[in-house]
Amino acid sequence: MQEAADKADTLIRATFSSVKPSLEWTHDEFDSGMCKETPELGDVTRRAVVMTEVSEERRGALLGHIERAWKKAGYAITEVNPDKRFPAIYADANDGVLKMSLTVGYKGQFFLDVQTACVKKSTVVPPKTAVNGTDYYGTKIPEPNVRSDFWSSRELIRTAPQGGS
Numbered sequence: 001m002q003e004a005a006d007k008a009d010t011l012i013r014a015t016f017s018s019v020k021p022s023l024e025w026t027h028d029e030f031d032s033g034m035c036k037e038t039p040e041l042g043d044v045t046r047r048a049v050v051m052t053e054v055s056e057e058r059r060g061a062l063l064g065h066i067e068r069a070w071k072k073a074g075y076a077i078t079e080v081n082p083d084k085r086f087p088a089i090y091a092d093a094n095d096g097v098l099k100m101s102l103t104v105g106y107k108g109q110f111f112l113d114v115q116t117a118c119v120k121k122s123t124v125v126p127p128k129t130a131v132n133g134t135d136y137y138g139t140k141i142p143e144p145n146v147r148s149d150f151w152s153s154r155e156l157i158r159t160a161p162q163g164g165s
Contacts, residue, residue, distance in 0.1 A: 004116035008046040018069040024051040024133030024146040035118035042121040050110035053144040053152040
């Protein structure tokens with residue numbers, strides 16, 4: 001289970017590291033449990049929460065960026081929820097171990113969950129990968145509280161017309 005949890009932590013870090021301009025994020029509490037079919041196996045769900053305020057106008061751009069990054073990494077997009085208020089992307093790492101979801105929640109806060117398949121049961125320690133920003137692990141995570149000139153902006157960037165004068 002610890003090895004699978006470490007893979008999940010690496011996927012979380014890689015996902016957020018691919019985003020430019022960067023986002024601030026923190027680890028959230030994780031779950032581990034038994035697999036119903038086989039008690040000697042267990043699974044782990046690692047969670048991370050984006051602390052950067054992402055405006056409604058930028059949410060689609062962030063979802064699209066992460067979808068493209070996951071596809072580039074060889075992950076299969078299994079579902080896209082285009083809901084206007086609470087969109088989400090679901091993917092499979094194609095390794096038989098990890099599945100992930102990126103969901104938008106209250107106040108546009110982004111949540112990344114990575115769940116492992118049933119693997120050999122073991123002790124699982126909290127994530128050791130460094131967060132980008134304030135580490136809220138083990139405490140109540142607030143609503144998004146970090147402003148970004150890009151991600152928090154309500155204005156869409158318009159490109160200049162191509163060609164001519």
